[in-house]
Amino acid sequence: MRIENNADADVRLHGKVIAPPTPIGSYDPSDVTFLLKDISSVQLERTTEEREAAIQSGVHYSEMLPTEYEPSSSYIELFHRTLAQSAQDVALAAAIVAERIAEMRGKDVVLVSLARGGTPAGILIKRYLAYRYGWDVKHYSISIIRGKGIDENAILYILQQHGADTELQFVDGWTGKGAIRGVLAEAAEQFERKYGYRMNDDLAVLADPGHCCTTFGTRDDYLIPSACLNATVSGLISRTVQRDDLIGPRDFHGAKHYAEWKEADLSHTFVDTVSACFPAIADEAARQAAEMERHPAAATWQGLSDIRMLQQKYGIDNVNFVKPGVGETTRVLLRRMPWKIIVNRLDNPDLRHIMLLAEDRGIPVEVLEGLTYSCCGIIKPLKGDSE
Known part of the structure; x- marks a missing residue:
């Protein structure tokens, strides 16, 4: 982030001083600082059916919370098995991104992950920069909300x-159709108009199956195990909340800390397991990052063609009802009311948890070969807009 005015004009330009955050979540403070207001005492959860009806009747998704999915023992076993099998791939993706950030931004970079899916990715990138370069970069996790910025x-x-x-570097876990990428770009323009600062709106992601980012670890649509779970792999933090009756003009966006889930928390398990793979993949990550630097990949938004095809095939008017990619399909199954799940093939090992969740909820799975994404979740249309 660069300011086009004098650096000493900082406070004068924004006109308000923001108080430090109250610690929240289960991550070690050395890994991340959440810039979130703790609203744990407020009852915001609704059942999946209630929340879906509310969203599609016009209530903004950030004004309520889904009831957290309580996974079965077989699902938790699947998480551990998947993590063991994919930890090195996730480590490689995180390391490639970290190498590119090191080259582009330097050691004074500040990582800003997008809560909550981006938080584990930000921690991994921070840890890799410490391992590879000895840099102790600061990492914050903040809220960004479609429709509210x-x-x-x-x-x-x-x-x-x-x-x-x-110099800020925004970080997320993966892309779907690129909605948050667009929100970030709009937010950078709005922030510049209001405060005179121009944020670098580059979004670094571990996986970019939507082809909408230029800083990424891979464009393969594969399972990042942190997508399997909700709060219990994201520092026991809820989705972020923005409601005028809860969030004041000098407050951060809100979130709940699910301390009662402490015994089920796998947040440290995930980042510790992946981080342990860094020595094995560091040289390969540096090689691939250097190759990406020599031959930059464009953001083609190729995934949108899949989405338009699915809209036409299934008669879906609202693009927000189509949730593409492994990560977004997982989210649909965990906290929305899916109508059906579309996969590119049934024997894809990255989709084992998708199949388990779909079976558990009685959601039909259809095969459609030739998809850019490994899978897509389609939300059951009721009426109105969606998340």
């Missing part, structure tokens, strides 16, 4: 802490 108070707080010339 980025948490501007969180950005202002980071600037207050690190100065107006701070």
